[in-house]
Amino acid sequence: MRIWKIGVTLAALLLCLSGCGLAERVLNVLPKEALDKIADAAPHTPSYVEETAASFLEAVEVQDTEAVKALFAPSALAKDEDFDEVLTRLFTFYSGSTDECWSDNTPSISKHLHYGRTTRRSYSGWVPVVSQGINYYCYVVVTDIDDEEPENIGINKLVFVTEKARCAPEFELPEEYGLWLYEDPPGDYQTCRINEDAYIYTPINRTITKEEITTFLENSTSWEAFAAQFGEPNVTAYPNQSHWNVYYYALPEENGEPRWARLMVEDENITSVTLEGRSYHSEGVLWKPAS
Numbered sequence: 634m635r636i637w638k639i640g641v642t643l644a645a646l647l648l649c650l651s652g653c654g655l656a657e658r659v660l661n662v663l664p665k666e667a668l669d670k671i672a673d674a675a676p677h678t679p680s681y682v683e684e685t686a687a688s689f690l691e692a693v694e695v696q697d698t699e700a701v702k703a704l705f706a707p708s709a710l711a712k713d714e715d716f717d718e719v720l721t722r723l724f725t726f727y728s729g730s731t732d733e734c735w736s737d738n739t740p741s742i743s744k745h746l747h748y749g750r751t752t753r754r755s756y757s758g759w760v761p762v763v764s765q766g767i768n769y770y771c772y773v774v775v776t777d778i779d780d781e782e783p784e785n786i787g788i789n790k791l792v793f794v795t796e797k798a799r800c801a802p803e804f805e806l807p808e809e810y811g812l813w814l815y816e817d818p819p820g821d822y823q824t825c826r827i828n829e830d831a832y833i834y835t836p837i838n839r840t841i842t843k844e845e846i847t848t849f850l851e852n853s854t855s856w857e858a859f860a861a862q863f864g865e866p867n868v869t870a871y872p873n874q875s876h877w878n879v880y881y882y883a884l885p886e887e888n889g890e891p892r893w894a895r896l897m898v899e900d901e902n903i904t905s906v907t908l909e910g911r912s913y914h915s916e917g918v919l920w921k922p923a924s
């Protein structure tokens with residue numbers, strides 16, 4: 634109980650210090666164990682984007698057309714001629730229930746100020762969704778303030794995609810506002826979720842442990858040698874990059890959840906390895922060069 638109280642108090646203190654830049658310096662000197670206690674003590678606060686996505690999915694689950702439309706900005710409804718058709722498809726496609734609609738990522742914010750007063754404000758970002766063990770992703774653009782054009786208040790754009798659709802090489806977010814649904818495209822490839830992102834996944838019959846990785850890196854940081862010993866990665870984050878890249882290797886599950894070793898490679902040398910799971914934040918450093 635005492636540790637919990639200390640964590641809450643310190644978390645509150647860091648929030649107070651954040652405005653003057655001291656929080657970052659405090660976090661840099663705290664040991665990881667203390668940071669873990671702070672994270673555990675601080676409750677998750679849903680962002681406006683996350684709350685909007687959750688409200689949208691609640692209305693979709695019960696197939697309430699009017700409730701869905703009430704969430705959208707009047708201007709978005711007026712511009713989207715295919716809204717009713719897409720919503721009907723979504724009602725058929727997504728049966729729910731929504732088991733997870735959660736993001737630790739901070740959404741982007743667009744503001745317009747007039748003499749220090751916010752006259753227009755919009756939020757945007759991705760929210761991962763899990764329903765019956767299946768991963769989906771919801772991209773939301775929502776406006777909560779617009780003094781000059783109040784018809785823009787509400788959801789401006791919502792893009793609901795399957796994991797396979799988001800990983801498709803040709804996938805791009807639509808520029809137009811309104812409601813969008815992307816179901817699985819053709820193509821023989823598997824996908825996975827790491828942190829809050831979707832990747833093309835190559836299954837490989839092997840088992841690699843954290844200890845095997847750190848033991849190897851005690852003697853060599855060569856990416857070529859690492860790949861020769863352990864095989865190709867399950868995920869290549871940036872397929873078109875050559876001088877640097879991020880590679881993921883599947884590790885044994887922990888507490889029933891997937892775990893990944895994230896290797897940062899620069900100029901054919903491994904520069905860091907972190908442990909990743911399903912949350913936005915890394916779960917810890919597996920290896921880094923000795924300072």
